[in-house]
Amino acid sequence: NAGVTQTPKFQVLKTGQSMTLQCAQDMNHEYMSWYRQDPGMGLRLIHYSVGAGITDQGEVPNGYNVSRSTTEDFPLRLLSAAPSQTSVYFCASSYSGSPAHPTRGGYTFGSGTRLTVV
Amino acid sequence: SQQGEEDPQALSIQEGENATMNCSYKTSINNLQWYRQNSGRGLVHLILIRSNEREKHSGRLRVTLDTSKKSSSLLITASRAADTASYFCATNVAQGAQKLVFGQGTRLTINP
Numbered sequence: 001n002a003g004v005t006q007t008p009k010f011q012v013l014k015t016g017q018s019m020t021l022q023c024a025q026d027m028n029h030e031y032m033s034w035y036r037q038d039p040g041m042g043l044r045l046i047h048y049s050v051g052a053g054i055t056d057q058g059e060v061p062n063g064y065n066v067s068r069s070t071t072e073d074f075p076l077r078l079l080s081a082a083p084s085q086t087s088v089y090f091c092a093s094s095y096s097g098s099p100a101h102p103t104r105g106g107y108t109f110g111s112g113t114r115l116t117v118v
Numbered sequence: 119s120q121q122g123e124e125d126p127q128a129l130s131i132q133e134g135e136n137a138t139m140n141c142s143y144k145t146s147i148n149n150l151q152w153y154r155q156n157s158g159r160g161l162v163h164l165i166l167i168r169s170n171e172r173e174k175h176s177g178r179l180r181v182t183l184d185t186s187k188k189s190s191s192l193l194i195t196a197s198r199a200a201d202t203a204s205y206f207c208a209t210n211v212a213q214g215a216q217k218l219v220f221g222q223g224t225r226l227t228i229n230p
Contacts (some may be wrong), residue, residue, distance in 0.1 A: 033218070042206065042222040043161075058217070090160055106151055106163030107218065
């Protein structure tokens with residue numbers, strides 16, 4: 001299993017450009033989420049999905065769109081990039097429901113996409 | 119807004135010593151999880167403790183949960199240089215939703 005794969009690893013955008021951050025998992029996880037990590041802010045939830053066709057907003061959704069057409073993929077779209085969106089973005093996935101195993105309930109994270117908007 | 123607050127923000131100890139990190143949260147939770155993040159990498163899930171549990175062990179890790187005080191602690195015993203990382207607590211506030219809210223983390227440095 002590859003786990004959670006994020007592409008690209010690094011990206012530089014100009015203000016106003018759009019792009020899609022890709023996230024794919026091969027563990028048949030129902031839940032997928034996008035977080036952004038900024039210095040001193042920890043991780044903040046952008047959008048999440050509890051299954052194919054179902055998405056919802058997190059704490060900081062403005063400026064981002066998501067879709068979940070398959071169980072495996074959960075792309076994050078930046079509509080019109082702004083310098084405030086400079087951050088490290090993490091995609092994560094997990095099983096649903098009450099975990100039966102001590103580690104089953106945890107999220108598996110991708111290695112991140114470091115985005116700079118100039 | 120941040121649900122979890124870790125304390126201390128930074129901790130530096132000698133190899134072989136025990137490291138204790140604390141997490142406080144604001145609202146009722148379904149479970150609380152601890153994650154480790156090595157510099158420049160993604161987060162790795164360490165341990166999950168449910169709201170009806172008070173203590174959990176996994177190898178050199180010991181997690182406690184006090185729901186009356188809305189707090190948790192992570193103890194790493196016999197620390198090693200490889201334990202140097204940032205540690206985050208994350209609370210799951212909804213049943214089955216796996217919508218995690220993270221704290222700001224504790225930066226742990228193990229000195230050889």
